[in-house]
């Protein structure tokens with residue numbers, strides 16, 4: 001070839017068919033701010049986590065669904081002052097449509113349920129694992145994407161729905177070695193808030209906004225909380241009473257305040273009674289301060305927390321009986337939860353429960369002679385057709401290189417295709433853990 005050869009940064013010679021000025025400027029090899037790559041080792045851990053999400057969901061009889069990561073922006077436009085709205089990853093597409101990268105999965109679920117209408121019998125039990133996005137100023141250096149496991153039950157009005165969902169999360173925790181000593185669930189109901197506010201004839205429109213403000217308790221100063229509650233028309237008396245109720249940690253105390261006639265107390269008592277029957281009482285506690293930060297919750301709300309108090313909420317969910325009707329659908333009761341892929345990994349690291357997820361390849365196959373590359377391919381195919389995993393050495397490499405690769409990929413067997421054996425229809429099989437080596441007839445290879 002007449003084109004000049006220039007060694008590039010890696011020392012490999014490449015033929016520069018065009019003048020050096022076109023030589024590529026090195027790109028930024030990192031992913032966009034706030035996003036992650038999943039190289040093989042991380043991907044194996046993520047697959048392990050998602051496999052457990054899926055196994056539990058299927059154990060509970062839920063069906064997997066998925067939706068586009070891109071949705072119409074209007075799905076998330078709620079006027080309750082939610083953080084998820086402030087951080088919406090939204091833009092106008094080339095068709096002048098306002099679209100957004102989904103910040104959560106529940107609105108997509110509501111959209112699909114309405115789309116399916118009567119063709120899907122109730123109750124619907126669906127689960128999904130999907131990447132969700134937020135555009136947060138990188139000042140806080142937080143992630144802009146995470147994967148969320150969701151389970152939702154549509155069409156069950158009673159707290160048996162929430163009890164079932166919490167049971168599924170407890171089942172998940174147990175499967176990965178997390179116990180009630182590591183994690184608990186704080187449980188309350190937005191009906192507590194509703195019943196307190198109704199004592200002060202607070203307008204319905206203020207309810208969702210008040211919830212979002214209260215969800216910021218512990219994150220912003222109490223004076224700021226009170227100021228914001230005043231701005232949504234709560235009187236000082238209502239605010240003081242509300243804050244007093246929100247500090248309650250016992251259902252008995254709550255019952256003394258609200259009486260036992262209201263839905264809030266009745267539903268919470270029923271949920272704690274069901275928890276006994278499911279066998280997860282030691283995992284849950286009443287905590288009136290839990291309201292969660294999504295505007296559409298209408299009843300029971302819960303969040304999983306690490307008892308050492310070092311991490312952010314592990315998961316969260318609750319009842320959202322009005323969401324479908326706000327999208328123009330029928331008034332169908334619903335409950336669900338979201339479980340992110342990041343905090344749980346931080347917890348497993350804290351507890352030294354990150355599992356070993358090694359790469360495991362059954363066979364590495366290589367030819368000892370360049371003329372036997374085809375024979376090696378035949379052997380690889382024969383094994384693969386029997387369901388055996390094979391790493392086929394694709395180039396003519398010295399044995400030292402092959403052994404090094406076999407160790408790196410954790411291969412159990414090395415299959416060598418040599419001239420003299422091949423002529424007798426045989427290959428050499430070496431068990432790498434013991435060094436035991438035998439010549440095997442191709443027909444007996446399995």
Ligand SMILES: OCc1cccc(Br)n1
Pocket residue numbers: 103104132133134143144145146340
């Ligand atoms: O949990 C709120 C949330 C939503 C989208 C992306 C990330 Br990271 N976090």
